[in-house]
Amino acid sequence: GIQVEQSPPDLILQEGANSTLRCNFSDSVNNLQWFHQNPWGQLINLFYIPSGTKQNGRLSATTVATERYSLLYISSSQTTDSGVYFCAVESFNDYKLSFGAGTTVTVRA
Amino acid sequence: DGGITQSPKYLFRKEGQNVTLSCEQNLNHDAMYWYRQDPGQGLRLIYYSQIVNDFQKGDIAEGYSVSREKKESFPLTVTSAQKNPTAFYLCASSDTSTNEKLFFGSGTQLSVL
Numbered sequence: 001g002i003q004v005e006q007s008p009p010d011l012i013l014q015e016g017a018n019s020t021l022r023c024n025f026s027d028s029v030n031n032l033q034w035f036h037q038n039p040w041g042q043l044i045n046l047f048y049i050p051s052g053t054k055q056n057g058r059l060s061a062t063t064v065a066t067e068r069y070s071l072l073y074i075s076s077s078q079t080t081d082s083g084v085y086f087c088a089v090e091s092f093n094d095y096k097l098s099f100g101a102g103t104t105v106t107v108r109a
Numbered sequence: 110d111g112g113i114t115q116s117p118k119y120l121f122r123k124e125g126q127n128v129t130l131s132c133e134q135n136l137n138h139d140a141m142y143w144y145r146q147d148p149g150q151g152l153r154l155i156y157y158s159q160i161v162n163d164f165q166k167g168d169i170a171e172g173y174s175v176s177r178e179k180k181e182s183f184p185l186t187v188t189s190a191q192k193n194p195t196a197f198y199l200c201a202s203s204d205t206s207t208n209e210k211l212f213f214g215s216g217t218q219l220s221v222l
Contacts, residue, residue: 001168004151031209033210033211035211035213040215041197041199041215041216041218042213042215042216043199043201043213044213045210045211045212045213048209048210086151086152088152088211090209095157095159095165096142096154096157096167097154097211098154099144099151099152099153100151101150101151102150102151
């Protein structure tokens with residue numbers, strides 16, 4: 001099946017800093033989503049972005065499908081941004097999302 | 110409010126016991142999914158269903174069973190054959206006719222006594 005690699009595995013930020021999270025995948029995809037899991041376990045869908053660029057407040061994402069990677073940008077980070085960020089992808093030969101191992105982000109006040 | 114409801118939030122299983130985790134959605138979504146999350150790891154797919162009365166095995170289906178008798182409901186049974194059931198279980202749903210964004214419930218933490 002498709003392989004999904006996220007980097008870095010851990011990220012510690014000072015409040016107000018900017019950061020970039022990366023997701024590499026091993027095959028062409030028709031579905032790519034970014035999620036944020038808060039410390040209580042709730043997963044929130046941030047972006048559906050199989051290609052192109054989207055922005056939502058302080059978060060934005062870019063997927064370059066031809067080069068098989070996606071980036072999630074966090075600007076002016078806040079303590080509420082802490083948690084685990086997951087990338088999930090679905091290849092053209094499949095009907096289900098495969099998740100990466102996640103990036104754990106800690107934002108310190 | 111529209112959403113996905115999982116119950117119970119915490120569940121304890123004795124050796125040799127089957128337990129059932131509930132998942133209900135009122136989003137009118139066609140597809141529903143069960144994922145397992147172990148500490149510090151990503152999500153792994155157990156079972157999924159794209160339509161009522163049909164479901165498919167995911168990557169780690171052994172020791173689990175599901176049913177999809179109604180569009181709104183997708184219960185997961187953890188059988189005694191699952192030897193390492195302690196994990197966080199997440200149910201999700203999506204509308205396959207639109208953009209297939211995945212939405213999650215709040216999860217059930219299953220532990221073995």
